């Protein structure tokens with residue numbers, strides 16, 4: 001089908017305004033990467049800056065009650081801001097089902113996907129977009145994403161979300177929620193917080209978002225950004241990647257990038273800006289980026305464990321109880337969220353707006 005179609009003349013209009021996304025572009029018969037996606041050389045991932053000897057920890061969480069598990073999680077959060085977990089309770093089948101659901105959605109014809117395009121979607125809680133902030137970016141990112149705001153038991157979800165994937169998304173979220181709570185309990189224990197009550201739950205995980213990130217096969221992946229360098233604004237992010245690889249994490253010291261190798265059955269966990277703020281910089285929200293693949297479509301499924309929109313975020317009293325000075329002022333999560341999306345990806349600059 002694709003080779004018989006003429007590539008679009010106005011790329012931005014086709015991809016962004018018409019809601020075909022970069023998936024529509026990849027299917028349109030283009031042979032080379034359009035200028036809109038070509039990064040200036042200094043912004044490309046420099047292959048000489050990829051570290052291979054270091055690796056982020058892989059933590060076996062089969063016994064969440066083992067103090068060693070908590071210790072490994074908290075240590076990794078301080079040192080790397082990133083780790084992978086295995087034996088977390090989600091089965092290989094659970095993980096395959098959610099990735100398959102994402103591929104089904106992006107396998108729909110352009111006009112079927114476009115029904116969910118941002119601003120046109122039948123539901124407030126689901127929207128399809130491309131790149132990051134296409135109207136604010138100098139160069140577009142080679143990525144589409146379908147985003148679901150998850151509210152347990154929400155009737156809108158089963159009525160209006162895309163039928164090809166809605167039940168799998170809801171089922172995955174229900175199961176992942178258990179893992180998320182365990183992770184947060186461990187991480188908060190390391191900050192002297194004994195118990196996560198309802199008020200704390202509202203702040204830590206009041207409004208989770210789950211995405212299907214879709215990176216279609218890319219004509220020149222080395223020239224493009226799948227996702228440019230950024231840190232997540234979440235409390236934590238729990239990400240499922242496929243076996244293509246392509247996720248890189250910035251070294252805590254230095255300017256090199258560490259590949260996060262796909263590990264069968266693992267989930268990648270990273271600390272987001274909100275938990276860095278709550279922990280007054282004990283835990284690190286680390287910059288990362290993703291590249292598309294030259295041979296295959298890549299999918300990843302992050303859950304952004306976000307605070308409720310009106311939650312007020314600042315360093316936790318338990319962290320400051322020994323007289324430590326707060327590094328951040330209090331912010332309302334929805335303000336932080338809006339600021340993040342008002343510009344292109346800019347590494348870790350978003351956090352500066354909260355710094356005292």
Ligand SMILES: O=C(O)CCC(=O)C(=O)O
Nearest residue numbers: 213227241247290300302
């Ligand atoms: O696709 C990936 O591996 C990473 C995506 C990511 O960093 C994000 O969606 O925030």
Ligand SMILES: [Fe+2]
Nearest residue numbers: 230231232288
């Ligand atoms: Fe991210």
